[in-house]
Amino acid sequence: MTNTIKFDIDSDGIALLAIDVPGKSMNVITQEFISDLDGLIDKIASDDTIKGAVISSAKDSGFVAGADLEMMLGMTAMVDKVSPEELFRQAFSLSSTLRKLETCGKPVAAAVNGVAMGGGLEIILACHHRVVADNPKINLGLPEVMVGLLPGGGGTQRLPRLMGIQMSLQYLLQGKNMKPQEALGFGVIQQVVPADEIVAAAKKWILDGGKAEQPWDSKKFKIPGGSGVYDPNIVQTFIGAPAMTKKETKGNYPATLNILSCVYEGHQLPMDKALVVESKYFCDLLLGDVAPNMIRTLFVNKQAAEKGARRPKDQPEMKTKKLGMLGAGMMGAGIAYVSAMAGIEVILLDMTMEAAEKGKSYSTGLLEKAVKRRKMSQEKADGILGLIKPTTEYADLEGCDLIIEAVLEDVDVKADVTAKTEAVVPESCIYGSNTSTLPITQLAKASAREDQFIGIHFFSPVDKMPLVEIILGENTGDVALAKALDYVAQIRKTPIVVNDSRGFYTSRCFGTYVQEASNMIAEGVKPALIENCGVYAGMAVGPLAVADEVSLELSYHVGTATKKALGDKYVAQPSDKVIEVLYKELDRKGKKNGHGFYEYPEDGKKYLWPGLSEHFPLADEQPSQEEVTKRLMYRQAIEVIRCLEEGVLLAPEDADIGAIFGWGFAPWTGGPLSMVDTIGVKEFLAEADKLANRFGPQFSPPALLRDKAEKGENFYA
Structure with missing residues (x-):
């Protein structure tokens, strides 16, 4: 032997x-x-x-x-x-x-x-x-x-x-x-x-x-x-x-x-x-x-995250038994489904019974497909569906050990449901918000137990997207973090843990991909060139297509809210005008209304809207593929480095896992920080300076990047 x-x-x-x-x-x-x-x-x-x-x-x-x-x-x-x-x-x-x-x-x-x-x-x-x-x-x-x-x-x-x-x-x-x-x-x-x-x-x-x-x-x-x-x-x-x-x-x-x-x-x-x-x-x-980059990020670091690399070691296991899901829209319905699939009882609450039942019907549809394809027995499907209880009554949340809120992205609306929920749930219940942009510290002020308030940010569609972004507010405690991570493990998703900030990590950095593409539209760069460069760089989807998927309406409102919050600190971009023209002037909301950067005919494949060139005339001289690709990829990486510098990110591993599994950053690179290390920190810095001089302060290298270049360090040891 x-x-x-x-x-x-x-x-x-x-x-x-x-x-x-x-x-x-x-x-x-x-x-x-x-x-x-x-x-x-x-x-x-x-x-x-x-x-x-x-x-x-x-x-x-x-x-x-x-x-x-x-x-x-x-x-x-x-x-x-x-x-x-x-x-x-x-x-x-x-x-x-x-x-x-x-x-x-x-x-x-x-x-x-x-x-x-x-x-x-x-x-x-x-x-x-x-x-x-x-x-x-x-x-x-x-x-x-x-x-x-x-x-x-x-x-x-x-x-x-x-x-x-x-x-x-x-x-x-x-x-x-x-x-x-x-x-x-x-x-x-x-x-x-x-x-x-x-x-x-x-x-x-x-x-x-x-x-x-x-x-x-x-x-x-x-x-x-x-x-x-x-x-x-x-x-x-x-x-x-x-x-x-x-x-x-x-x-x-x-x-x-x-x-x-x-x-x-x-x-x-x-x-x-x-x-x-x-x-x-x-x-x-x-x-x-x-x-090496793919092995490190997609498997070694991903598995470490799933096994609790960021979990407080002194906290006992806290599996979720009864989940209160506030909001039965697209996100809430998806979260209810993956939770029930993990054997968790779900109270699915919305303002009307019709909305709550519609949220449950999302699970019904997915389970019917599974049975039809012989991937699940009818008996098992019925059992899973039976775990989801639609309701309009906050009293039904009694006994929940975890709450996830996915209601309208409005501070006052969220504060109202927080107060109503905490009035009926046990004092030990952990409260998680699925907000994608609003600071957790701000939302937690509506809670009587700020240490038990945490961000649990899913990605759409929930049943297919593997990442969950856990956001720590200024007063979030270890119990809330352990509970959130144990829940993510139960539903078999991959977690990253980040600190609070506007847009957190994924939404903030993903937005730069779309924003830089819109900047180029304003400059007269051919839309097809921009899209193809994004796809050929290895991104999951071209930046204009993904902007339509997210919705130009949402992009406009997030931009407006960000300007209001930052005031004089806000740095305007040419992309602001592009989104304003498309949404406000032309009522092009994206895929949701069939009109955005693309046209979405009911009986055919989508295609780039030819009218873009009427509002944003094409430049006589077009940039090279290399230049467009560099702008799209460097812009994202620079924002990631800013997040690491500001302490939004806890470690390079979270940055790369979150980028690939959260917004589809090119997997072959191993993630944005792996990409910077591969290019070479000094070489990346020199190119970023050139881009900043030509295209604007969005490319200005963070002090952390300069510091690492001077010391000859990489982001990964």
């Missing part, structure tokens, strides 16, 4: 390897695991009493969830400290071990009880026979592309050899999962049996004379669907795949092209040489910037 794998030999001479990585809720591949597996393979190969081996998991949580991403992040951090040969040796270690496994001379079967992702699936593919439990919840896949990497343990070579090149590329390039029956149909696995029979079935295959040879090691082997550069099917695949990939990724994700290169080159080579090719392309990604 090793530290990560339980080893035993049964009476039939079958070696049983049960993976059990200590200190992990799910098995992950670590350097220690690779070393342990390598040593056990030598034992299996050299011990004549061993007839074969079965690899399984000792954890009920699944087989193997993939590589330990903190280990991968460590490898990316050492690229400047080790030789290329040493980096390749480490990157090749799993691939080398799995190749040793499939050529050890003894039959090896995998008995898979649950999820097998990334390196977990690659272990299975290196076995000679694969048995998976008959459970539709099990996922098998190679999602490495989602973190800017490629499968580095033979996945780009074995999967195409099992299911054909064209079909395998869909899974390799998109990180798609397969269910057991799907994998069986593709020939990726050989058996699907009841969960309690997987090990017995794997052993039986060995005892029945299972062969210790992979099909690709046979001279007669042919890849399903064709292979080689002269096969017409393969030619067509590799002519179209790069163009389609470029269209989807906008050229921002080098992993996709590296995967294509691995498959194209590797499928023409013997397996040993093909695996070396794969590892070289894998190392190329480790040496780049995209994979």
